[in-house]
Amino acid sequence: MENPLKRIWQGSGTAHGGWLSLRDDFAASVMGDVGFDYLVVDMQHGLADYTQATRLIQAVGHSDSVPLVRVPWNDPAIIGRVLDAGALGIIVPMVNSAEEAAAAVRACRYAPDGARSWGPLLAARLHGAYETAAANDSVLCIPMIETAAAVAAIDDILAVPGIDAIYVGPADLSLTYELPPAGDNDGPFVGALETIIDACISHGVVPGIHANPMLAAKRRDQGFRMVTVSSDDQALVQGAAAMLRAGTVGDL
Amino acid sequence: MENPLKRIWQGSGTAHGGWLSLRDDFAASVMGDVGFDYLVVDMQHGLADYTQATRLIQAVGHSDSVPLVRVPWNDPAIIGRVLDAGALGIIVPMVNSAEEAAAAVRACRYAPDGARSWGPLLAARLHGAYETAAANDSVLCIPMIETAAAVAAIDDILAVPGIDAIYVGPADLSLTYELPPAGDNDGPFVGALETIIDACISHGVVPGIHANPMLAAKRRDQGFRMVTVSSDDQALVQGAAAMLRAGTVGDL
Amino acid sequence: MENPLKRIWQGSGTAHGGWLSLRDDFAASVMGDVGFDYLVVDMQHGLADYTQATRLIQAVGHSDSVPLVRVPWNDPAIIGRVLDAGALGIIVPMVNSAEEAAAAVRACRYAPDGARSWGPLLAARLHGAYETAAANDSVLCIPMIETAAAVAAIDDILAVPGIDAIYVGPADLSLTYELPPAGDNDGPFVGALETIIDACISHGVVPGIHANPMLAAKRRDQGFRMVTVSSDDQALVQGAAAMLRAGTVGDL
């Protein structure tokens, strides 16, 4: 049981990922064929509930992508349940303080590193032998930095032991600077990203961000090493539109 | 209650469609944004069961695409149930004779034109006032021509009153000529398409076919006027691969 | 294991029933509180699929109403499955000949009376000891008479051994006389009902019909002894409208 994302990052590579908003495990399997380093089941703004999340995690777990879950909230109950289902990392929304970061870590790790409860029925089936030390080492705890308050507290947050990476939510981050909820923005948004990157470098934490194909190169240049470039609902609409266009050109 | 596909065909246009293999109604809504003339819920080789099909039909019914269903078999029970759910046309697999075509028509039409049973709970909600004559006029009955036997019987099949269009399944048709199950083939497959098109023209039936973006122009040139150019699972994989490629280029 | 409807009919009483179009087992439990002699899970025009039907049957089975199922079609597979789930009677759509009636009976009865296959997992749990002779005796086989063809063949149909009752579908029956699909009609519809009732009396079969509160007395006067007077979706809209009206009167 090992987490391939850790190997990528140890080699100072960048992990590119996809996002799962649909609740269809066949769609998740299809996304698992594409070659993403990781795929994130989004239980906050995506459609999967717990049961469907377990199916999506299993579908990704049978592919070559690493199954991560964005939980709906910094809540040990759901973090534990999706880790039990086989997620190899948890993206936690709206972490604004060291206390909240520590709570996220605690929910991701078995004692003595945290307070995760034992009972990995599906995870043990997916990953083979499941042991507490190996699980603590393999499971990524990834708080989201998505408010001005979190940026202000970034050094405290990153000083919490057990944070593997952080994940910037650009839309929500923008809103707290009174900017529109977009994937990129000017103004204070730019400085916020710089602050985050600098802090990540100094604390040895991997900086991640929600992006898209057009923004990916810019984000890599800025120093992000976990870059989400696609989501299933957007891939579907773009793929279908491209196919329809290609199939009707000359006809319309 | 009117079927926009009829208008396209009366103006001798070509209808371009998409295929729904996933069982996620949000994915169906997304496909409904793309601009397909019709979207087909595939209950034969796709994943939707009856309950999920009702949701997909409703999702498409709230878009600008016409909701069709490919039923698992030429079976009046499931034809009736998906029409009750709001489908505006039925694609019926493996229709090989006039008798089988007549059975398909019978299942699609209320008396005196057929033997469909009354009870359109969801369809009435989706399409507003639902009356038997209007429904008989709006609902498309579309047998699949996908065996050598069906090609041999094509004139008998098309002579059955109430056939609006036919739909060629190239993979299955190929198999019956001992060719691989592909979207296109040489040899007897070519002549079979010609036979079908000629018969459709002489009987005033719209010829349709399962295709893809590369084959669409060829199919239109051959005379097909109902051409499926995309499916959700293929759109998803192509869209996601394109996004991943675009998002990583220069990095790998 | 006994069927209370048989007792009502042996005493020449009339059974009054309700119809379940929703797919919510809590709603079925609520309907089970009301006092209907029977409740029919409608798998033809209602929304329940097989899994949900098993839940609705169980919900009704725990009430004082007898659980019946209207299957989607005269198909031994689904008849067997819902009997296995605990239905105490099957209403079979579109039975137009003695052959079709015999097929329905065969699907409802274990050998030597028919060809039902053994395996009543849920039914045995619901009804206690489950034996083939008792089941053959308790399970009602109820073909629908809902076409002019069926009326013409009524004597042949009712002569088939094992028919306990018939059930008139007035909307479909009307359509075959080129009348609108309503619960009641004039013209040939009237004579058709008389023919059906007379044949039922002479063959000792209980005549049943789909009705509503306004039609119930008329139907009883005509001789029907199985009269459906409500459905869950209509009860819901009428109950809610009455409550809203009562709660706003004087205010609007």
Added chain:
Amino acid sequence: MENPLKRIWQGSGTAHGGWLSLRDDFAASVMGDVGFDYLVVDMQHGLADYTQATRLIQAVGHSDSVPLVRVPWNDPAIIGRVLDAGALGIIVPMVNSAEEAAAAVRACRYAPDGARSWGPLLAARLHGAYETAAANDSVLCIPMIETAAAVAAIDDILAVPGIDAIYVGPADLSLTYELPPAGDNDGPFVGALETIIDACISHGVVPGIHANPMLAAKRRDQGFRMVTVSSDDQALVQGAAAMLRAGTVGDL
């Protein structure tokens, strides 16, 4: 994107609503035909889980009633998820202090008014263009006042900016005065309602209450302007009982 309830209340009208305890989206559509100003998906004591709630919200959203949700608890995760699904207002149980009220507001509003996270996939589909300012303006935040403690703190609670209305839960409120959990009571319950109404008037907050047809006029006289008069499970039982009675009268 506008909330019709706001218009009713600006004109000093009273909004009358219905309650959804079932988990069937067809039932919700049926309730949407009846004419309620709002319909509340009850995720606390009703049966819908998150997935089914998304379906119920969509069903109501396609009707003329405003979709509200009573969440199971004052929890930003579920509040965000059902707003993302298209709810136009949130009823929050057991709000007993200004702090709790402020937390509810925060979960309902995007920054800078709160901390709701961006990602309205289904809501944007249902309501068209979805913008943060318009959403903050349209989404109603409605704490429940249902304990003696809440009544004692009513002025503090109503002073929290962003409270659009409050909703009295009479059963729970009664319990905290050691009265039975009924829709109406004497004793301290009467004074509590007066206190609540007076505070609502002085703070310009709409007072709402869970009621029934018999209590509605009394509640309006007391000053309540958001009055729930029906629930789907009660409507079902009353409607079915009325239909059965009407259909059997003279027979029993």
Added chain:
Amino acid sequence: MENPLKRIWQGSGTAHGGWLSLRDDFAASVMGDVGFDYLVVDMQHGLADYTQATRLIQAVGHSDSVPLVRVPWNDPAIIGRVLDAGALGIIVPMVNSAEEAAAAVRACRYAPDGARSWGPLLAARLHGAYETAAANDSVLCIPMIETAAAVAAIDDILAVPGIDAIYVGPADLSLTYELPPAGDNDGPFVGALETIIDACISHGVVPGIHANPMLAAKRRDQGFRMVTVSSDDQALVQGAAAMLRAGTVGDL
């Protein structure tokens, strides 16, 4: 893509199997750990519907047991759908004639050997490259012999090309000899098994039977080489009862 059961039978071994009546894919995974040569998803008397069957097939497909499905009826629609989902064999109830056996074969094989329709979405994902010839070779067609009529027609049935094995349903077979629906019986039941075995040997078809641990040795001695010895619901009750007994002994 190969079917391990064929290897067992080519080496004249006996395959021992389990039966899946529950609808829980985790339970199917657990059964897949036990070491059965095959596991049969029972869609006739078990609880799985189509969607759940696809999940059970996938769960078994990820284990070392071969996934088979007992379909509800000899129906090409459902046979095709569960083969598409990855089943490596189909057990078909109530096959009583050569015609019915030929229909079962036709539904299991692609042209030119049959009329199965192409579209193995999930099967191709589970089994890797999926080709028509290999699929025709790997998929087992297993009619049930479970009536006196089938025994009388056994030579005709087994002469149909493409029958890999037959499967005796002892309960239903017993009923047609007017014996109780048990796993074993005396009288004509004994001769029927002999007739079946003899015919299987002379036609080179593998004889299979539904059994239990107590009957297995007897069945092997009689010549059966496909012997089902357990089902999940019986295993559950026996395992739980044994654990409860072991955990309370000395205490009660």
Added chain:
Amino acid sequence: MENPLKRIWQGSGTAHGGWLSLRDDFAASVMGDVGFDYLVVDMQHGLADYTQATRLIQAVGHSDSVPLVRVPWNDPAIIGRVLDAGALGIIVPMVNSAEEAAAAVRACRYAPDGARSWGPLLAARLHGAYETAAANDSVLCIPMIETAAAVAAIDDILAVPGIDAIYVGPADLSLTYELPPAGDNDGPFVGALETIIDACISHGVVPGIHANPMLAAKRRDQGFRMVTVSSDDQALVQGAAAMLRAGTVGDL
């Protein structure tokens, strides 16, 4: 409405229970036949979500075993929902202080004993008349003692009014003493159990523990009076393995 576990404990008997990790209500019914005093729906490490938990509770509620639920976390929302669904007791994970224990009690009891909210739709249907005092008396509040911190605070925890029993989670408890997550351990684990038992005796609280058949006698000797001896997934694998072994012996 009475809780049979209370009677067992008043007579100083020991209650033996089973654990439900599967999400299949038929499996729960099967477990309900076995004779366990209680059956626990595990929503923390088992697979049931809320909807499925309601079905499992109902299935157990129709058996002779008492339905309990282990909730995912000490959260009043889910505690209220499963009590509304008919659970007669709640096992609450990771209760480490008197404050947390008091919160658990508060969620389980109606005012004035707590803050549970009124609305027992399914519970009232399952248990008949449902009144607040009787419910407060019947529903068991059972915190889990599964950390060294909880053992250190055991007297404070047990002094909280309304704690009926505690339940030791040996795996998690072991982890906090840096022992492997097993059902039994040496070292500080032994003393921890003694401390717990002693405190239970002195506070009149029933001590419970998660065990297995081999450990049960030892646990009873230690003084535990609520002993879980089986789970459905383990019963399934053990029962199936035993049946397979018995059915193949002599053959392999």
